[in-house]
Amino acid sequence: MSMQRLCPPAPSLPVHEDPFLLLDDPFLLADTATTRHVETQALAAVQPGETSLMQRAGHALYRLIMARYPHAQNIWVLAGAGNNGGDAIVAAAWLHKAGKQVHVTWLGSPAQMSSDTTKAVAAAQQAGLALHPLDSEVTLPAIELMIDGLLGIGLTPDRPVSTKIAQIIAAINQLPAPVVAVDLPSGLIADTGAIASCCVRADTTLTFLCAKPGLFTAEGRAYSGEIWLDTLDMALSAPFPPVARLWTGVLPHPPRAHNTHKGSFGDVAVVGGADSMTGAAILAARAAIGAGAGRVYVSLLTQSPAAIALDTLHPELMFRTIQQLDISKLTIACGCGAGQEVAHVLPELLRKCPRLLLDADALNAIAADAALQQLLKARAPMQMTTVITPHPLEAARLLNITVDQVQTSRLKTAKTLAQHFGCICVLKGSGTIIATPRQISLINISGNGALATAGTGDVLAGWLTGRWSAFPDEALQHNMACGVWQHGDAADRWQQAGHTGPLPASQLIDWLLCA
Numbered sequence: 001m002s003m004q005r006l007c008p009p010a011p012s013l014p015v016h017e018d019p020f021l022l023l024d025d026p027f028l029l030a031d032t033a034t035t036r037h038v039e040t041q042a043l044a045a046v047q048p049g050e051t052s053l054m055q056r057a058g059h060a061l062y063r064l065i066m067a068r069y070p071h072a073q074n075i076w077v078l079a080g081a082g083n084n085g086g087d088a089i090v091a092a093a094w095l096h097k098a099g100k101q102v103h104v105t106w107l108g109s110p111a112q113m114s115s116d117t118t119k120a121v122a123a124a125q126q127a128g129l130a131l132h133p134l135d136s137e138v139t140l141p142a143i144e145l146m147i148d149g150l151l152g153i154g155l156t157p158d159r160p161v162s163t164k165i166a167q168i169i170a171a172i173n174q175l176p177a178p179v180v181a182v183d184l185p186s187g188l189i190a191d192t193g194a195i196a197s198c199c200v201r202a203d204t205t206l207t208f209l210c211a212k213p214g215l216f217t218a219e220g221r222a223y224s225g226e227i228w229l230d231t232l233d234m235a236l237s238a239p240f241p242p243v244a245r246l247w248t249g250v251l252p253h254p255p256r257a258h259n260t261h262k263g264s265f266g267d268v269a270v271v272g273g274a275d276s277m278t279g280a281a282i283l284a285a286r287a288a289i290g291a292g293a294g295r296v297y298v299s300l301l302t303q304s305p306a307a308i309a310l311d312t313l314h315p316e317l318m319f320r321t322i323q324q325l326d327i328s329k330l331t332i333a334c335g336c337g338a339g340q341e342v343a344h345v346l347p348e349l350l351r352k353c354p355r356l357l358l359d360a361d362a363l364n365a366i367a368a369d370a371a372l373q374q375l376l377k378a379r380a381p382m383q384m385t386t387v388i389t390p391h392p393l394e395a396a397r398l399l400n401i402t403v404d405q406v407q408t409s410r411l412k413t414a415k416t417l418a419q420h421f422g423c424i425c426v427l428k429g430s431g432t433i434i435a436t437p438r439q440i441s442l443i444n445i446s447g448n449g450a451l452a453t454a455g456t457g458d459v460l461a462g463w464l465t466g467r468w469s470a471f472p473d474e475a476l477q478h479n480m481a482c483g484v485w486q487h488g489d490a491a492d493r494w495q496q497a498g499h500t501g502p503l504p505a506s507q508l509i510d511w512l513l514c515a
């Protein structure tokens, strides 16, 4: 069975430590250059008389449409001039043979067709299916389904979508009928998930041969809908390095053993909560205890005498000053609502804390101070481990680039930060990336816009720190990826329960705890 749904994923989590056998693992993601290599090899592997890759792709598309949209009778197929359009034309011919009312708008011309597209066009016409130029009117009474075969991996990323295609994309996005995208929603850049200038908003995307990272991060999730992969029955021999891997679940842990005690799960401190932002530190601390830490301390940075010294809803949290804590024995989350005060405590934390997660204001302080950057870089060689959890603006500040530059190259940005500072980088946002200096980057698949509300990042920081403290022997990248996945999964369950608005950060903790 070569077709499978990647997103939302099936509940099981296959963990592959060896990332070099592309196609054996549907969760490995390939960039366009690799996809083209795979395509070349796949084309060479097709024996004379066997169906071509385009025929397989078009037939897979037809099967998916018949399964997902069986009642759609009136179908508008938008076929571009390249092979993406060829795939759509093959599917259109099958749909026509199945008795559907199919209207094909084709932007290609006989003078500029690949040989596979030439065959697809000829076969469609032989089957009695007309291919209409753009200026002819769509005659379908009421369109029930659209097939977007305008642009695939051949989209030139550094040039805006042409006016003609942009107008078609605008028309598609205005119509109420669902859209099935061929390989990629047209306009989405396969390698990054950025959009060229406009993009088809698909309900379902069927991608071919290899899954592409752009479907899963940046704008990808918003434009791709449900994502399916068809490997076109290719069994390829040569290994290709993937660019990233999807992270789709949580690794199982044995239940807490009978003979454990609070000391078995480590101590966490949350350093943050400057004036008027104490809530951020409380959120992180509550999340840390929920994630499994044995004891959780809160070190508030506020100087206000009115600052809280007890969380009445979570009296298990202990309020201490940093001076009262033994930094060298703790797992610390620093930054949650920490304001500018954090710059004063960071040097000591960076020098002494063995397991340090840096978020928000801690990252902003480091971005603004070369000496702090040196201290951060010095940690890895001294066997001290760091996780940073920037959102795109914090990542931009750390690298002195723009948010747009971050969002148009999220995988590269996360890897650069991990390598530059010798840490694990959790680059937040839709399709959160978990990068390390050397391992393959992971893209988290869970989560949704309900998380776009203040404080959910503080909850993530605390949750990850709590997991780190409770499971110190688990491979850190996987540990952090599991925590990121749980955080997103809580928001997915919240939506599945029928909520449509934002998920308040304090409630997010409750949803994390009732997984």
Ligand SMILES: NC(=O)C1=CN([C@@H]2O[C@H](COP(=O)(O)OP(=O)(O)OC[C@H]3O[C@@H](n4cnc5c(N)ncnc54)[C@H](OP(=O)(O)O)[C@@H]3O)[C@@H](O)[C@H]2O)[C@@H](O)CC1
Pocket (backbone or CB within 6 Å): 035, 036, 039, 053, 054, 057, 080, 081, 082, 083, 084, 085, 087, 150, 151, 152, 153, 154, 155, 156, 157, 159, 160, 161, 162, 165, 182, 183, 184, 196, 208, 209, 210
């Ligand atoms: N590899 C695989 O796994 C397999 C690949 N297969 C399929 O082939 C697809 C790739 O086909 P492809 O190479 O022909 O490119 P494609 O996406 O049709 O785009 C080319 C067209 O887009 C146009 N164009 C480009 N940029 C533009 C812009 N900014 N604005 C406007 N136009 C722009 C460009 O025009 P030009 O640059 O020539 O002016 C040209 O007309 C792939 O996605 C998959 O569906 C399957 O059949 C089998 C397995």
Ligand SMILES: Nc1ncnc2c1ncn2[C@@H]1O[C@H](COP(=O)(O)OP(=O)(O)O)[C@@H](O)[C@H]1O
Pocket (backbone or CB within 6 Å): 360, 391, 428, 429, 430, 431, 432, 446, 447, 448, 449, 450, 451, 452, 453, 454, 455, 456, 457, 458, 459, 460, 487, 488
């Ligand atoms: N649209 C979205 N899809 C998936 N995750 C999201 C989305 N918006 C926000 N999130 C997640 O919510 C959290 C927000 O963190 P952050 O921006 O630091 O917020 P704050 O600083 O207010 O706590 C991150 O984990 C981020 O990945």
Ligand SMILES: [K+]
Pocket (backbone or CB within 6 Å): 084, 148, 149, 150, 151, 152, 181, 182, 183, 184, 185, 186
């Ligand atoms: K497309």
